[in-house]
Amino acid sequence: MQTAPPVATLSAASAAAASAVIPGRQPWTRRDLRSLGEALLYLGPSLVLFSAFVFVPLARTLYLSFFYTNPIGNPTTFGGVEQYVALATSPEFLTGLRATFLFVLYSVPLGIAIALVLAVLGNQRLRGINLFRTLMSSTIAVSASVGALMWLLLFNPSLGLLNYLIGSIGLTGPNWLTDPNMAILSLSITTIWLMLGFNIIVLLAGLQGIPEELYESARIDGAMGVNTFRHITIPLLSPSLFFLLVVDAITVFQAFTQVRLLTQGGPVDTTRVLVYSIYLDAFVNFQFGYASAQSMVLFFIILLLTIIQFRFVERRVHYQ
């Protein structure tokens, strides 16, 4: 399900951005124009597509968020910031926003922690370790929709294995998807599992980048297990961990599929996360303006996270 770009590319991109200096106001020479014209031949196809499907739509989302629309999406009456005021005072939206942050809070740190344990286990030098690595990271091959359907079966109160196992130790399993207190947690469990493969692969790559000599010398100095883990593994893995923190948070903020297939925003709006709320308001209730205002909220959250990430990677590049 994860479609986050690898670390190296991002850091390279932001390094180049960091070195991007806006040139002084020299007049454009004929040669400048010719060089730009030639470059645009190569950049044109991408720029046209970006304009059509990223920049213009973003501007249009902002524009629509100031209007009320008819059911086919044409703006009819200007409302100014009314949609945003409506959002800020809508209990439904605020419940959903709270659910969104809970969803991220439950899914991301725990998801990374579990992946870290598994990656460390998978980082041993053993014959046949690749088999275990493949099995551990197999969830990367599972799309969100298919993964959600697998968990739909596991969560089922009467047929599912989860509650059978809980029952077999004498407890009563919860109604995972229909109990308002459990639903967001169930979505998080599914999401942690879906992201596990990607997280493990990133962390394994990070672990393999730690020079073996560091452990050797630590061992000579008498450091053992937990100590080397805390003082060598974690600090040297921190770039990968931070990368995952941001990328996973972005992924969870954008999650739609699991919500649609497992809870449909319920019970009583407890899983009406931001993206699902946009979907409901735009494509079920046909309030495109109101949904656009929510889209802008989502945009700013993701923008903030991306900037934090670029800032961080930039600093790392400078340190080198």
Added chain:
Amino acid sequence: MSAASVGAEARAGVRSGTVARIQARRPIRWSRVGRYLLLAIVSLAVAFPILLAFSYSFMTEREIATSPPPIFPAAPTLDNYARVIGSIPIFRYLLNSFLASSLVVIGQLLTATLAAFAFAFLDFRGKPLIFLLFISTMMVPWEATIIPNYLTIRTLGWLDSYQGLSVPFMASAFGTFLLRQSFLQLPRDLFDAAVMDGASKFRFLWWIVVPLSRAGMATLAVYAFLSTWNQYFWPLLITNQPLMRTTQVGIAQLRFEETLRWGNLMAGVSMVVLPTLLLLVLGQLQLVRGLTAGAVKG
């Protein structure tokens, strides 16, 4: 030495440096069996939902409903697969997904190769600004612009079409940066020499850069293919005709049927997940083979 006693020693070592130093002289080893056992348990636990879906796809509805929930089918049957193939046009879904994903791959390879070439080899005024423009597209989540994009596709009359499924994703800043990285690995002299010899820049790109950057392009192709193949939200929005559904959407429809048949659902799930799983396993094998081939040569 048992794993438990090693654990105890490790804890003791953390408490006292002296003890640790004495023990460090001895090679510390977990019992090999213990390590394998632990690895096997956690790996199987992670893969369990996938394995269970395969297993359930061979069970009858009656068997699935028995208690305690079965793990292996008592009498494996292919009925579920037959019913899925008979009730929904799953091969058409697979074809749709395959076509849409392939179109995205072709589109991204074209647009990203051209743009990456400009960023890697051409000097032109306004480069930093255009570069920032590319980066900024990575900060806009698709879901935040999905409403206008849906309206655009509808206006173009592209609902229920392969263009609608693929054209919006044919440019990618990530892909551009990925290829730019791999183009930058090529020696700059190559470019200067080619231009000096009178080759046009485009010929240089086509005959030299592209053939030498096959690895980067393959990475982009796989990445673009999988991310399109796995889409759910967008194809759900813009396809309504049953015959234009993609695999992910089509299979998930089984979940919303009046009487949910778990065996059918899991058969559908298995058919969708198998190709990507095989890709993962083959990728691993490829990697191992590549490493050993290199070892023999080196």
